[in-house]
Amino acid sequence: MKDDKALEEWTRTLFDVDELESPSPDFTRKVMAQLQPQSVERLRHSALIPKWLWILLGCCFVGCTFFVLGQVGIASPQIEYSHSIEGINTWVVEAASGLRFADSLGYIFAALSAMIGFQVILLKKQLQGRMA
Amino acid sequence: MREDNQPNITAILGGDAKEFARLVDRYKNVVFTVALRMLKNTEEAEEVAQDTFIKVFKSLKKFKGESKLSTWIYRIAYNTCLDRLKRRSQDRQNVAIEEMNGFEVGSMDNALDNMVRSERQELIRACVQKLAPKDAALLTLFYFEEKNLNELGRILKMKESAVKVGLFRARARLAKIVKEYLEPEIITNYER
Missing domain, CATH: 1.10.1740.10 (RNA polymerase sigma factor, region 2, helix turn helix motif)
Incomplete structure (x- = not known):
C-alpha cells in the first residue's frame, strides 16, 4: 500500500514536467474547412417549412377554394359574373357566378398572409441563430 | 454539468x-x-x-x-x-508488471533529479510511447486533465473500480519502462 502511494506520487512528479502536445498551427482552420461543405449541405437540405406543412396548407387552400366554388346559387351582393355572360350555361360559369369576389379575395389574402407570416417568423429565428 | x-x-x-x-x-x-x-x-x-x-x-x-x-x-x-x-489491427503488447518497491522508486527519483527538465520531458514522452494505447490514454487524461475515476470510467466505458486498477497497472508499467531507460544512470549513481 505504501509502495502504491509512492508510485502514485512518483508518477505525478514525472507528469509535472510533461506538457500537452500541440497539433499543427493551422489545425483549427483545417477542421473548419472540412466542416464548411457539411454545414452548407445541412442548410441546403433543411427546408424552412417542412413538407407536411406545405401539404396541409395546400389541402386547406384547395378545401377553401372548393368551399367557395360550392356556394353556387347564393347571391352575391357584389359583382355577379353571370350577368355579363348570359346564355353560356356551363358548370364553370355557374361556379363563377357564385363567386363573391370580396370574400374569396379575403380568403386568399388570409391564407397568403398566414403563409408569409409563418415564413417570416421562421426566417427571423434562423437568422438570429446564425448571428448569435 | x-x-x-x-x-x-x-x-x-x-x-x-x-x-x-x-x-x-x-x-x-x-x-x-x-x-x-x-x-x-x-x-x-x-x-x-x-x-x-x-x-x-x-x-x-x-x-x-x-x-x-x-x-x-x-x-x-x-x-x-x-x-x-x-x-x-495492431495493438501494442503490454509490458509485464513487476512489483516495484519504495527503494526502486527512490533510486529512479535520484536518477531523474540529475536530469534537466527538457531531458525528463523527453524521457517521459519516450516511455509513454511504449505503453499500450489504453494505459497511455488513462495516464494522459488522469494527470493532464485531472479527470476523476467516474469521468475516466465514462470516457473509457469502464467501471470506477476497473479504472482504479487500470491506473495502478498503467503506473506500474510506466515505472518499469522508465526503470529500463534509467538503468545505466541508476547503476552509476549506486556506484558513486
Missing part, C-alpha cells in the same frame, strides 16, 4: 462557426495528445483529432449535458482512436 467558460452549444447548433472554432481551440491539445499517445504517430494523431471534432460537430445535438462537455469529447476521441487501431 457545465464547465467554466464552456463554448456555447446553442450558438454552435444555430450555425455559429466562430463558437465551434473556439471549442476546437479549447480542446484540440488534449484530444491531439491522447490521440498521439495512443496511436504513436503524429500524422495519424492529427487526422484522428480532426475526425473527432467533425464527429463532435455532427453529433452535438445529441449531447444532453449528462456529463461534462470535455468528458463527452474525450470519449469520442478515445473511440475514434480505438477504431483507427482496429483498422490497423
